[in-house]
Amino acid sequence: MVDLLALPVFGQEEDAADVASVLLVEALHEADEALDLAYDASFGFAAEAMARDAEGHDVAWWDTHGPDEQRFFNTVCLFYGADPDGRDGFAQDMDLPEDRAETCEEEFQLAWDSWGPVFDDLEDASGDPITLVADGDSLSHRVAADLTDRLNAVFRWPEPLTLIVEPCDEANAYFYPDGREIVLCTEFEPYLRQLWRLSE
Structure with a gap:
């Protein structure tokens, strides 16, 4: 945003x-x-x-x-x-x-x-929905699909925006401004599970 x-x-x-x-x-x-x-x-x-x-x-x-x-x-x-x-x-x-x-x-x-007001502008905008690129049925893919559906039900973006779920060799997520891409690393979800076990 x-x-x-x-x-x-x-x-x-x-x-x-x-x-x-x-x-x-x-x-x-x-x-x-x-x-x-x-x-x-x-x-x-x-x-x-x-x-x-x-x-x-x-x-x-x-x-x-x-x-x-x-x-x-x-x-x-x-x-x-x-x-x-x-x-x-x-x-x-x-x-x-x-x-x-x-x-x-x-x-x-x-x-x-x-x-x-920022959220209101996105609700009223006549732009693009988020495009999801995710091959697989892991929890990461399902979470990304749910998030995309929720955001697309409410917001439109002034430029095309893509959410990609893929391996990155690290537990993280990134936004690449040049390509208008959000990358959710598949390693992030197992890392969050480890943190959850640590916090119990």
Whole structure:
């Protein structure tokens, strides 16, 4: 979205993308599904931090992403802020400090006020749907197909955009601006399963 719509980003682009992803979960999923994804996303960041510590890696302060611990609390806060009354148990499960919890509803609203007009423009656009390129029936392929269907049911893009599921020799996902391609590596899903087991 940032690249295709030439959006101004105040701060780190990766932080803006994290915020947008939380808002998209809220917009595209039913409440119970969104809460399940909130747990999964939050535990994912916590597990990344645990894996880094277990392997003896220092925090990469130079990285374009914020530290996993901070991404964890930011994610928890935004999900909680979307529905403070209904997600009090979630905030408690995630050990969200009361001082931070007090600002989360406002943080969510500020994020929605920022990203909402962008989502509205994509809903009203007369552009292209996302094209999925995925040969196979792995969980990665099914997740990509579900994501593509959900996004295409709501949004249109100003330029053709392709989501490709393929091996990359690493657990990651990429956006290539020149080709307008998102690549989801098939190695990412097994890696996330390992993190899930680590967080149990």
